[in-house]
Amino acid sequence: MGRKKTLRSKMKRKSAKSGLESRFNCPECSNENVVQCKVDKKINRGTAYCTVCNASFTCKINNLSQPIDVYSNWIDNLNENN
Numbered sequence: 001m002g003r004k005k006t007l008r009s010k011m012k013r014k015s016a017k018s019g020l021e022s023r024f025n026c027p028e029c030s031n032e033n034v035v036q037c038k039v040d041k042k043i044n045r046g047t048a049y050c051t052v053c054n055a056s057f058t059c060k061i062n063n064l065s066q067p068i069d070v071y072s073n074w075i076d077n078l079n080e081n082n
Helices: 067-081
Strands: 035-040 045-050 056-060
Touching (some): 045 067
Antiparallel strands (some): 045 056
16 A cells, blocks of 8 residues: 655745836836936946936946946936035
8 A cells, every 4th residue: 555645735936026117106207217328338338217307327347237327327426526
């Protein structure tokens, strides 16, 4: 006689971690989630632009840069100028 097979519970699938955001609040017109940040690693340029007021910012990036870094550079640049 063999043992009774035990039922194994199915493995729960872990939900994918949400990545870093690429849409942010505009520092000039104060609208929420209207700034899009894009990173072009081929030419080492990061661009952030507002879809409402058409404000934009471009900066140099490196291989490790993410969209949040471009947005942070924009905020830092605005704080330096004020």
